[in-house]
Amino acid sequence: MENILFEQVTVGGVTLRNRIFMSAAACYNADATGDIDYGMPMLHFAVAKGGCALVPTGGVSGVHPSGRTNATRPMFDSDERIPSFRAFAEGVRRGGAAAVLQVTHGGAGAASYQLSLGRKPFVASHYPRHPKEGLGEVNREAAPATEEEIFEVIAAFGDAAVRARRAGFDGIQVHAAHESLLSQWLSPLYNLRNDAWGGSVENRCRLHCEIVREIKRRGGVDFPVIVKLGIEDTLAGGTVEAEGIRAATLLAAQGNVDIIEVSQGLQNMDDMERTCLRPHILSTDREAYFRTWAGKVRAAVRGGALVTLQGGLRTPSLMEEILQRGEADFVSLCRPYIREPGLVNRWAEGDRSRAKCISCNRCLWEHLTHGKPLACVFSDTPSEAGRVWA
Ligand SMILES: Cc1cc2nc3c(=O)[nH]c(=O)nc-3n(C[C@H](O)[C@H](O)[C@H](O)COP(=O)(O)O)c2cc1C
16 A cells, blocks of 8 residues: 555656655855855755655745845846856755755845845835834835836746756746745735736736746746645735635646645744644644645646645655545655655655654754754754754
8 A cells, every 4th residue: 555655756857756855945045146155054965865856945035136035045037146056956966856946036025125225125015114013004015016027027937947947957946835925926915906916816826827837938848847835824814725725726727837835825923833834743633734725726726736745744654645545646844854864765765653853943943043054953963963964
């Protein structure tokens, strides 16, 4: 019975050695030019070597200058950045995994930085004037993107697809979950437009559809496109489940998306229990917290796109059950690899005990608040601790 997890699959022109992916982890910075700073340990190379089938970059918000959220984020808006990203793709492919570029845009999350540069933020309609105060009505600044600006950003995503191919990536992933521009654009909280780019779900999802259309057109039909889609916001008044599933259906029906990775939409990081990064996943009943959404998306898209489930997956027998039941086509993990980069090989070699990660999120806080290299605070070997990842 048990075997789907380790089956080889072909998507577009790309052969994947099994059905276990990595979920994107932005855990490195850029140097002054916008190139990736390889001075930090590169977890991704060790995860690729550790048996994982597909390894994305962390979200690259500098696909267009307006997307960059701060001066430490990598850029990918010019051919000069290709050698730096080629080193990433090569490092992942050397480990035997498919290398994928995750492209994103900060939208309202980039507003402070963009304003500090004297630029108008690129947002659906509004950004929070004081980011810590949220997007309450009194704290909203209106700055709707013009159609000309919208088409410029769409074209930039297409350019990124061409560059990604030239840099040796096997595919591209569009970030449309969590706090990304596309999450904002789908959300009635951030998108108050009343033209063709706002209002109905169809209109709020138009930018997603146009971006993936452009990526497929420029990147080629054999260059797989993954969309990491936020199905529901945890913020009151945001996108609701039915709308997220409708967006998945629209994307799949268009025929330009190969895989939809299901995740959370806009989320309140003060309430971690309702984010994609739920803490303390210590038993199987806490695992797979987006399972219902994945099943619903898979049923709704009717084969128009394959579906990846991520979020708290830790136990191989549970993942196998989910795939066997047709609730998803792939599974994807993030935090467990920070503790055990060789996790997939461990499972493939027969030790199928659950991932050691306890989802305490201390790796993330140490990294985000103290700028430490991403590492598990409980790791007991140097390689697990991430000091010699590469
Ligand atoms: C350090 C870190 C960085 C992350 N960066 C990204 C990112 O750049 N893009 C993204 O889509 N998700 C990002 N995530 C979220 C993960 O991809 C994933 O959705 C989440 O961790 C849930 O999966 P898990 O329970 O297996 O960790 C990040 C998570 C962590 C821990």
